[in-house]
Structures are given as C-alpha cells and as structure tokens.
Amino acid sequence: MKPDPKTEALRRAGALNRKAPRVRDPQFAQEEFFDARDLVQVKYEMLRRVRAEAQSVSAAARGFGFSRFSFYQAQSAFHQKGLPGLLPQKPGPRGRHKLSPHVLEWVQKELAQDPTVPVGELPARVKKRFGLTVHRRTIERALASSKKKRR
Numbered sequence: 001m002k003p004d005p006k007t008e009a010l011r012r013a014g015a016l017n018r019k020a021p022r023v024r025d026p027q028f029a030q031e032e033f034f035d036a037r038d039l040v041q042v043k044y045e046m047l048r049r050v051r052a053e054a055q056s057v058s059a060a061a062r063g064f065g066f067s068r069f070s071f072y073q074a075q076s077a078f079h080q081k082g083l084p085g086l087l088p089q090k091p092g093p094r095g096r097h098k099l100s101p102h103v104l105e106w107v108q109k110e111l112a113q114d115p116t117v118p119v120g121e122l123p124a125r126v127k128k129r130f131g132l133t134v135h136r137r138t139i140e141r142a143l144a145s146s147k148k149k150r151r
Contacts, residue, residue: 022065
C-alpha cells in the first residue's frame with residue numbers, strides 16, 4: 001500500500017500529530033477539512049475553541065487530545081510566534097549553555113596569554129577554573145564562531 005502523501009508531508013515538516021486517535025472533537029470526525037493528523041491545525045482549533053467559543057481550557061484540551069499544560073504551552077507559543085509557534089520544537093537546549101560568553105572570554109584570554117596552549121588542554125583548565133565539564137570540540141566551535149563574528 002502506497003503511503004499517504006499528506007501524512008508524509010506532515011512527517012517531514014515535523015507537524016504529524018502522533019496522537020491523532022486521541023482527538024475526539026466532533027468536527028474532526030465529521031468534516032473532511034479538519035484533519036487530526038495535522039498537529040498545527042489541531043492546536044489552532046483547540047486555541048480557537050477557547051478564545052472564540054468560550055469553551056473551557058480543560059474541555060478543549062481533553063477534546064483535542066492534550067493536557068491543560070500543553071494547551072497553555074501552545075497558547076504562549078501562538079501569542080509569541082503566531083502559527084509557526086505551533087510547530088513542534090526540537091527538544092534540548094538551544095545554543096551553548098555551558099560555554100557562556102563569560103567562560104568563552106576567559107578561554108580567549110588564556111589563548112592570548114599563551115597561544116601555544118593545545119586546545120585539548122583547555123577543557124581541563126575550564127573545569128579547574130569554573131567547575132564545568134566542556135568538550136574540546138565545543139571550545140573549538142565557539143572560538144571559530146567568535147572569529148567569524150569579528151570579521
């Protein structure tokens with residue numbers, strides 16, 4: 001059996017609702033326009049139900065297969081970014097979270113004082129000075145990135 005092109009497109013875009021069977025809203029069962037597989041559409045309709053039709057948050061979340069917490073997350077993302085905010089975000093930290101600008105500045109000073117220091121030795125120095133475990137490659141990337149910004 002050939003895969004459905006819309007399902008594949010939603011999967012590639014990261015907008016495939018894996019919890020589509022949990023959507024119990026009557027419109028999604030009765031009308032072809034409403035597609036429970038489309039995560040952005042499901043979240044938008046959930047938000048619209050509360051805002052435009054004064055449905056309770058609990059009832060809307062339950063009817064669309066979400067928790068109240070997920071509703072409030074979607075609402076916040078929608079207010080901040082509009083429809084693109086309803087697309088799922090990649091999990092995990094965004095950007096460097098250990099190698100802060102302060103730590104990077106210190107590393108750059110260390111290298112300026114002694115340019116012969118091997119980059120492989122810098123993680124141990126960062127650990128000793130700041131108590132942070134940072135990979136050598138993280139330091140290399142941060143240094144390369146800061147050089148690009150200076151140009």
